[in-house]
Amino acid sequence: MINAVGIDIGSTYTKAICLDGDRKVVGMAVRKTGFKLAQAAEAVFEDLLVNCKLDRSAVTYVSSTGYGRYVVDFRHAQVTELTAHAQAATQLFPDTRTILDIGGQDIKAIKVDPEGRVKAFRLNDKCAAGTGAFLEKTARYLGLTTEDIGPYAKRSTSPKAISSVCAVFAESEVINHLANGIPAEDIMMGAMVSLGGRAIQLMRRVGLEPGYMLTGGMTRNVAMIDALQSALGARFHVAPDGLGQLNGAYGAAYLGLRRVEKLRADGRPIPPTAAELGGEEKKPARRWSAMALTDLRFDLSGDPGECPVVVTEASRGKTPAHRISVAEVKAEAEKAVPAAG
Numbered sequence: 001m002i003n004a005v006g007i008d009i010g011s012t013y014t015k016a017i018c019l020d021g022d023r024k025v026v027g028m029a030v031r032k033t034g035f036k037l038a039q040a041a042e043a044v045f046e047d048l049l050v051n052c053k054l055d056r057s058a059v060t061y062v063s064s065t066g067y068g069r070y071v072v073d074f075r076h077a078q079v080t081e082l083t084a085h086a087q088a089a090t091q092l093f094p095d096t097r098t099i100l101d102i103g104g105q106d107i108k109a110i111k112v113d114p115e116g117r118v119k120a121f122r123l124n125d126k127c128a129a130g131t132g133a134f135l136e137k138t139a140r141y142l143g144l145t146t147e148d149i150g151p152y153a154k155r156s157t158s159p160k161a162i163s164s165v166c167a168v169f170a171e172s173e174v175i176n177h178l179a180n181g182i183p184a185e186d187i188m189m190g191a192m193v194s195l196g197g198r199a200i201q202l203m204r205r206v207g208l209e210p211g212y213m214l215t216g217g218m219t220r221n222v223a224m225i226d227a228l229q230s231a232l233g234a235r236f237h238v239a240p241d242g243l244g245q246l247n248g249a250y251g252a253a254y255l256g257l258r259r260v261e262k263l264r265a266d267g268r269p270i271p272p273t274a275a276e277l278g279g280e281e282k283k284p285a286r287r288w289s290a291m292a293l294t295d296l297r298f299d300l301s302g303d304p305g306e307c308p309v310v311v312t313e314a315s316r317g318k319t320p321a322h323r324i325s326v327a328e329v330k331a332e333a334e335k336a337v338p339a340a341g
Contacts, residue, residue, distance in 0.1 A: 002260050003054060004061045006253030007041055007075070008084070008246065009033060009068030012104025012133065013217060014040040015249040016048040018059070019257050023091075027052035028246055037068035045074070061270060063256035065248050073275040077256065082110055082118050084251030089213045090116035091254055092247075093237040097211035100203055100228070100236070101247070102195075102218040104133045109203040120206040124198070132217050135224075138174055138191045142184045149188060153223035156189035163194070189223060196227035203232070213237040219244025 002021035008014065014033045018026040029047035033040045041064070049056060064072040065084040072078070081101075089096040090112060099110040107124040139149050160182050162170050170191075177187045203212075214236040218224045229235055238244050263270060 001058075002060045002257060003052075003058055004063070004253045004257035004260060005045070005048065005059050006084070006249040006251065006256060007045060007062065007064045007066075007069075007072055008081075008248035008252060009037055009041055009064065009066040009071065010103055010248070011067060011106075012136075013245070014044045014066075014068070015246045016044045017246050017249040017253050018048055018052050018054070019250075019253045021257070023254070023257065025243070025250075026054070028242070028249075030242075030245065033068070038071040038073070041068065041072045042074075061256040061260045062273070063252035063259075065252040074273050076271055076273055077259065079252050079255055081248055082108070082121055084248045084255065085215060086110055086112045086118050086251070087116040087254055088247045088251030089215065089237075090114070092239050092243070092250070093211070093213055095211040096213045096237060097209040098203060098206065099213050099215060100199055102132050102199060102214070102216040102224075104136075104217065107199055107202055109199075109206045111206040111209060122202050122205045124202055134170060135188075135191055135195065135218075135221075137171065138188060141171075141174055141178070142188060144184075144188070147220075150221040150223040152185055153189040153192055154226075156183070156185040156223075158183075158186050159193050160186045160190035161194050162187075162191050189227070192221075192224050192227040193231075196224065196231045199228060200231040208232075210234065211237075215239075215244050215247035217245050 003018055003026065004020075005016060005018050007016045010033060012033060013030055014037075016029045018028075020026050027048055029044050029051055031040065031044050031047060045062075049059075061077075062072070062075045064070075064075040064078045065081050067081070069075070069078040085099055085101055085108070089099050089110075094114070097112060099108070099112065101108040101110070109122045110118060111120040113119055135149060136146055139146060142152075144152055160177055162173050174187055174191070177190075178184070212232065212234055214225065214228060218228075219238050220242065225236065225238060239247065243250065260270065
């Protein structure tokens with residue numbers, strides 16, 4: 001029996017999902033992230049276990065993703081958000097080629113191939129006015145909860161667009177609209193129309209390819225989905241039963257499941273968690289640099305076709321500057337290793 005868990009630590013919400021060996025969803029959990037990321041990850045994991053009716057020992061593998069993925073000390077592996085979203089999207093809707101993920105603090109447009117590999121991506125670069133957090137803040141001004149945003153905005157008859165791309169100016173614009181007697185539902189829908197237009201422009205930057213999928217918390221907002229589809233002129237795939245918000249967690253769990261299957265097929269054991277490794281995780285080795293281990297300062301000089309190194313006078317106090325080889329620089333760096341340790 002395999003139970004693979006994916007945990008997505010986002011800026012606003014932390015999500016968790018469990019998949020069994022047949023790739024079926026065993027259970028899900030979502031809670032506010034707050035400012036203590038590690039505690040949020042642990043709490044949502046406990047919620048997940050309760051929802052799945054599983055003991056901690058029954059979990060085979062844990063993969064983390066999201067901007068807080070490194071704080072999950074009980075993880076076996078971590079994966080990037082882009083990879084997790086891409087893999088989940090193509091598993092849930094195989095014809096997906098362009099993904100739009102609207103999160104609390106950013107928007108991602110991702111282009112993928114049929115195997116779920118990332119071909120291109122773009123992130124929003126126009127402040128928080130283009131994210132879900134702005135909609136939530138607008139809702140608070142209007143006295144609405146996050147769950148009320150969609151149904152309330154659907155009552156709009158004349159949306160009032162928010163033109164500012166800066167969150168601070170956009171807030172002022174909302175306040176001015178209220179002061180001018182604009183109905184709250186028109187302001188709320190206008191904010192969605194404005195956000196939707198910016199999101200579609202981001203998608204255009206990666207190249208629109210049919211097979212569109214929407215992920216993130218906005219998948220729970222029917223008015224936002226309508227605004228996006230109107231701006232795009234096409235329909236989005238939206239995972240059912242709230243799964244769209246957990247797309248990143250689903251992708252992490254799916255990749256963990258594949259990893260377990262590969263390990264078992266090769267007769268290898270499940271690797272230790274980050275906590276069992278002392279909180280350390282193998283990361284790509286940094287590129288070797290002689291500069292890191294010596295006080296030499298050098299620049300390139302010489303005739304075309306050569307690549308000698310000239311050490312400057314300031315680095316050794318020698319006049320004039322003299323030429324040494326790269327091999328000599330490395331040899332000196334190696335001498336410095338014991339002292340550095």
